[in-house]
Amino acid sequence: MRVTVNGAPTRSTVPVRLLLSDFLRDVLGLTGTHVGCGQGPCGSCTVLADGDTVRSCLMLAVQADGMEIETIEGVAAADGTPHxxxxxxxxxxxxxxxxxxxxxxxxxxxxxxxxxxxxxxxxxxxxxxxxxxxxxxxxxxxxxxxxxxxxxxxxx
The missing domain is CATH 1.10.150.120 ([2Fe-2S]-binding domain)
Known part of the structure; x- marks a missing residue:
């Protein structure tokens, strides 16, 4: 799959059942996306996918193919200045x-x-x-x- 995460293009082969939250945390090492309930209602895993808010614990990583994903790590400026x-x-x-x-x-x-x-x-x-x-x-x-x-x- 090809996905852009926080402005960086990424290409990866992932298991078909891997959740987007697990892809972000375990494959890309972006641990700022938290997983609280694993079922959506807590909202801790919220990221932006093509500008829309999504629960990354409810979305398969392969569903993000071709998308632009934004996580909390991409919110601050490149020099670390908070948003x-x-x-x-x-x-x-x-x-x-x-x-x-x-x-x-x-x-x-x-x-x-x-x-x-x-x-x-x-x-x-x-x-x-x-x-x-x-x-x-x-x-x-x-x-x-x-x-x-x-x-x-x-x-x-």
């Missing part, structure tokens, strides 16, 4: 253990590309697909609101 989304998460203390953070950041990248100023409802919809076991939802929404120049949703 504005990563900065907003830091500034608003929107992470605790950090396990869910890569998936939420990737979903946020996708959302802000489609909708530069998401509404409170759109931000809430984004979070419906992600589980944060450290209860960081309020701070995450504050970071998302800051990115879009909006007010946080208030009580969660």
């Amino acid at each position: 504005r989304i990563q900065e907003a998460f830091r500034e608003h203390h929107a992470l605790q253990c950090g396990f869910c953070t890569p998936g939420i950041v990737m979903a946020t990248v996708g959302l802000l590309r489609r909708t530069p100023c998401p509404s409170a409802a759109e931000r809430a919809e984004l979070m419906e697909g992600h589980l944060c076991r450290c209860t960081g939802y309020r701070n995450i929404d504050e970071a998302l609101a800051a990115l879009s120049g909006a007010e946080p949703r208030g009580e969660h």
